[in-house]
Amino acid sequence: MAHRVGTSGSRKRCILGVDPGLDRTGYAVLQTDPIRIAEAGVVRSDSAAPLPGRLVEIETGLSDIIDEHAPELIAVETLYSHYKHPRTAILMGHARGVVLLAAARAGIEVLSLPATRIKKSLTGNGHAGKAQMQKAVAHALQLREVPEPADVADALAIALCAHETRTNAAALAGGAR
């Protein structure tokens, strides 16, 4: 857990990457100057509990992280058109809706990134496999081990790609910050 700081002035600039899921929502708070993980983990919901209560668990968990770190940007993966398991995808949609709601309630900009762009940004290959992505995340952040569980690695990859996207956009605009 990151050290909780009292005022927004003393907070480091950071980006929050989120990989929403009903069972596990992976998150990664990435400080951007210099790049380091401030906090990363998983918000779990009780699979034995009714769905409305599980969504409250996800929303509360994410809002706590947002309150603590005050990210300047929240990044998620863009929806795609084809999912192998439609029912699971719809339940992911419930979790994603609650995550986006928490972001909007906190007044934080949301950046939605295509999976292929995230993969290409980390590995140079828009269709990289899971293991290759995990290794690339560990390499980019100079971690000794591959981050576990996979939801955390995914959230770190999203945050890293969001940071790169932002930096490139600033460079294209000819500009600082």
Place this chain on the structure above:
Amino acid sequence: MAHRVGTSGSRKRCILGVDPGLDRTGYAVLQTDPIRIAEAGVVRSDSAAPLPGRLVEIETGLSDIIDEHAPELIAVETLYSHYKHPRTAILMGHARGVVLLAAARAGIEVLSLPATRIKKSLTGNGHAGKAQMQKAVAHALQLREVPEPADVADALAIALCAHETRTNAAALAGGAR
């Protein structure tokens, strides 16, 4: 719009049926003793706005209705496994997640009803078509015209079925109230 009342003691017992959708979330507040529509309508979100803000519109709209009527039960349709348009279904999942979150945050029980049960409860036929369902809703509520748009008719059907389900459960339990 229903008359806003100041204390929960003066409120009539009611059930809120909701048909969640990103563009339009149909809702129906059904008073149960005697049965009549207290309020029904649609919460719309601005299709030109970014998704997080649209979810805030849905959540705010639903929470206002919940606060005003204090329903004892919120009823929605159960998810099914096969949707014609998976991406639309996932976006519906975002709206449904936000609706269920609003219900849980208000501490109100959620009842999830299969589409076939709703149809059978209103028409006797678990596979009734949309027009047949709309006529059945108008008949059950002694409305002169079929409720429009379809989202409102769907929300009314859900609320009517939830009321029937509750009444039957109370009868089976040998029960008063």
